[in-house]
Amino acid sequence: MHRLLAATLLTSALAGCRGGSSPTESTPTPAPAGPAAAIPPTTPTTPPAPPPGAATPPAPAPSDLGQPAPRTPAAAPPARRPYAAIDPALARQLIAAGAPVFDVREPEEYAEGHLPTATNLPLGELGERLAEVTARAPDPSQPVVVYCAVGARAAKARQLLERAGYTQVINGGGYDDVR
DSSP: HHHHHHHHHHHHHHHHHHTOOOOOOOOSOOOOOOOGGOOOOOOOOOOOOOOTTSSSOOOOOGGGSSSSOOOOOHHHHHHHOOTTBBBBBHHHHHHHHOEEEEOOOOOHHHHHHHEEEEEEEOGTTTTTGGHHHHOOSSSSSSSSEEEEEHHHHHHHHHHHHTTOOOOOOOEEHHHHHHH
């Protein structure tokens, strides 16, 4: 039986190469036996070509084909300090309007230069010196400005004052930003 199958396939292949016909072309080829018989024949999935001169439809997106879309490089985020909501312009405006301002740097830094209306309240002492904040800002809904050297300690001071009930604490950033 295997010889008959091999001979039939060989004859069909040779006839296809010569372009002629053979008596075996009209007879169906026997189905293979064994594991190959369980595999169904596949049909091509390519769409038919458009007629000449017709507009070519756009290629499907990779996500339409079940493939992940290619990654495009994201635009770089704007350069910013990693401290919560630093707003030197608003801080300067509020200071000019008379808002209480606290310099949360160490006394040595404060001595090297500070805003004329600033009260030195080092971050490490802020928790135990809240009475001084209350004396300068009795209304917890009024704006209060904090600053330090670059904005990191002022961000922590802002968090502490917000936990103490102040609702408008503005981080002015660093001393150079608010002067």
